[in-house]
Amino acid sequence: MPKNQNPSLKDPEMYEALRDDGASAQKAARISNAAAKEGRSTIGRRGGKSKDYEDWTVSQLKDKAKEIGLKGYSRQRKNELIQSLRNS
Template sequence: MPDKKIPQIKNEDQYEALRDQGYSKEKSARIANTPDQVAGRKGGKAPAYEEWTRDELYDKAREIGLSGISKLRKKELIERLRNH
């Protein structure tokens, strides 16, 4: 049988601090596992969510697996995307 991979957190202290602040397990792990030299860099060249259409925001939310989004307004989609 193949070995199961056990998720590892690279920075346990940071992970626990983020969890204490109310971040999800997924988001805390993603942040805690980001290499320090990458963490301070600005993201890509994508426009701000406010410049996206409601349909584009909806498609992005579906792509990343958010549920309960079909009746959300544009502002609510933006909030969900930023805080997932």
């Protein structure tokens, strides 16, 4: 295991690929660990049930930010909220 490798990562290769694609460290770890536990094809079938964030109202975006525990979202504009939610 490389010196900087986090031992809690179950699929370091997928984690690095997600990070290279721009995912946050937390999001990449969450996805790669879920894929290692349940299988990549199972994880790939998830999602797609919600409208795009661009279709949400600012109020809905702020509610989602609060729900997932983001900080500093109350003064963000819609585009900033969307970026924060996607990178969380």
